[in-house]
Amino acid sequence: MAWVTANEMRTLEASAFSSGVDPGELMDRAAWGIARRLLDYFPAPGRAVAFMGKGNNAGDAVAVLEILRRHGWRVSLRSCHPMIEWSVLTRQRARRAGLNPEAEIPSGPGPLLLLDGLLGIGAKGDLREPLLGMAREMGELRRHRGAWVVAIDLPSGLHTDEGTSGQGGVTADLTVTVGVPKKGLHADAAADRIGQLFLAPLEELPPPAGRAPRWAFPEAFPDLLPPRAHSFHKGDAGRVAVLAGSTNMSGAAVLSATGALRGGAGLVTLFLDPDNRAAPRPEIMTRRVGSRIEAAFDERADARVIGPGLGGLTPPQRKSLLDRFADPATPLVLDADALNLLAAESATALLAGHHLITPHPGEFARLAPDLAKLPRLEAARRFTDRHPCTLLLKGARTVVCGPGGDLRINPTGHAGMATGGQGDVLAGVCGALAASGISLTDAAMLGAWLCGRAAERAVTHGGQSQESCTAGDTLAHLGGAFRDWHERRR
Incomplete structure (x- = not known):
């Protein structure tokens, strides 16, 4: 709009x-x-x-x-x-x-x-x-x-x-x-x-x-999320591979994988270290392997979510992951520690059209310190001019910018989303939407809208206050958010 x-x-x-x-x-x-x-x-x-x-x-x-x-x-x-x-x-x-x-x-x-x-x-x-x-x-x-x-x-x-x-x-x-x-x-x-x-x-x-910019109201994108065909099956919904979580940060892995599941993916596989005892939902396939970076990228997938709670990596692991970032075969949603790795290694030149990055303001400042003080819309446009990826810049007004300056602003959400884990859920939802075959710019915009709307519903329909809204509450209300998008009820 x-x-x-x-x-x-x-x-x-x-x-x-x-x-x-x-x-x-x-x-x-x-x-x-x-x-x-x-x-x-x-x-x-x-x-x-x-x-x-x-x-x-x-x-x-x-x-x-x-x-x-x-x-x-x-x-x-x-x-x-x-x-x-x-x-x-x-x-x-x-x-x-x-x-x-x-x-x-x-x-x-x-x-x-x-x-x-x-x-x-x-x-x-x-x-x-x-x-x-x-x-x-x-x-x-x-x-x-x-x-x-x-x-x-x-x-x-x-x-x-x-x-x-x-x-x-x-x-x-x-x-x-x-x-x-x-x-x-x-x-x-x-x-x-x-x-x-x-x-x-x-x-x-x-x-x-x-x-531009356009506001992300459902009325402005009426064909973005069409009804599923009655013959639809899980392969049509897309496969998402999630590389997330360290031994001491298993919650981020569970939240992002569950976000992919609730975001509509047909199959979600979560890759963890062998000693990570996280217990995801039974619908999520979990693989605990020593070479999980290689396994996550070798897995058949329509999109990959990389980074939430990934933690510290060894130098060989860092190099292996950066090498995999350059492969354009599959859309990559890069969040949290994947972004920190790009910043620490001064590797933002790797960013390309198959990347959707989801930084919060602090992570964005590490990726582009010269842009961090600019107005958000201008900063997003300049960043994607410099790096032809899709940027989802989180904040009170989440901004999405695709290659070519396709700027969009998300209106949903509230201050109660300022809690740990919300970004992990968002990364998973974006991964599921990317796996469905829509553009990364649409996936980023719709993912932000759905998560923000789900958090709103946690307050209006779930009995929560903004102060008590958690990432789990957002997950619980994603179904209602999808329905609201279809029915243009916000």
């Missing part, structure tokens, strides 16, 4: 209206798209309060409240402007819903959502009173009462094109951008303001084509 500037978004809207689209109907469709995302994310009804300015962004918030109320939510409005100053559409939606501004927050069980309808895409600079006071109130409720702040289109105070935030800007937990993602959402500086990013697409507002 490509992006637009504020002016381009206004042009899209003006074009839709000139072609006969009714502004009120478009607002209602946008509200349903926003409400659908919230109802999926919060399966049990709770309380929702719209914090309103006086423009149409406030009307969107009111229309969302109307839908939530029909689904059992208790709702109310907060406004610092008299109703006579509201836009015509906002007044109409409030009257239709029978809602008037109130001072009280609804009481009762369930989550408390604060809908940020203060400002739209045209606002710039610092928030001023009386909106500043409302933004502060939202922040206090978020910090002290566990409220979730939901930004409509983008958080108030965030510059639509630049992604910078003025003084007093709203910090959202969820942002539901309407129609087309806005350019400022790309910025590294915007990540802490946006929270988790969702899309409410509108067919009346088509995104521009041929523009």
Whole structure:
């Protein structure tokens, strides 16, 4: 899904209206798209309060409240402007819903959502009173009462094109951008303001084509994960060989191999040292051999995952592994200690089109210290210009870049994924997707989306908090994440 500037978004809207689209109907469709995302994310009804300015962004918030109320939510409005100053559409939606501004927050069980309808895409600079006071109130409720702040289109105070935030800007937990993602959402500086990013697409507002970076929303890649044929068998699903884990780091091996299994691979073989007593799932074939590097590369496979928890290697082993990296016969997913080996041996020149590398920021800094301080999108593009591999740069906004500058940004996941083992799971899932025959760029993007979505489901459907989410929770919810991709439910 490509992006637009504020002016381009206004042009899209003006074009839709000139072609006969009714502004009120478009607002209602946008509200349903926003409400659908919230109802999926919060399966049990709770309380929702719209914090309103006086423009149409406030009307969107009111229309969302109307839908939530029909689904059992208790709702109310907060406004610092008299109703006579509201836009015509906002007044109409409030009257239709029978809602008037109130001072009280609804009481009762369930989550408390604060809908940020203060400002739209045209606002710039610092928030001023009386909106500043409302933004502060939202922040206090978020910090002290566990409220979730939901930004409509983008958080108030965030510059639509630049992604910078003025003084007093709203910090959202969820942002539901309407129609087309806005350019400022790309910025590294915007990540802490946006929270988790969702899309409410509108067919009346088509995104521009041929523009990078693209956001990894299922709507933008409808043919990427087609249904399996009824005659499908395990050979069709692909074979993955996993070379991971050392004697004292067997957990990484189990997580990455299980990630490959849960990621859809038909056959997964895990190669361990003879003295590694890890006990993977029974569905995973485990081989404990002294010459496991050679065995892992001699094994018939459609993709190989190399590196999670691999630990220290002897000089001959290091040379053997680097020699095998150069063989383009099979896609290689290189993670963790495989990346550390490339950095330590100054061997990044080996990286080629059959490699998918999955560094976190520290590993990326070791691979390319001169790029590590650049904005993430620029750093990723420059790295793949230098090394024609596929890069999955992990972080709060995971960035994928394939050869030729095919940049994509993953919107899924949350801060609870900052735990050990999540990267091991991701490497395995990417290996399974690569083994299925899709491009490494698609495998990286889809793997990041699925793991992030699975972690989200661990919170929304699994009863976990972000603080307690583990790599095992992500594994447990991968099936639901696949279903969400198919059904475009995020």
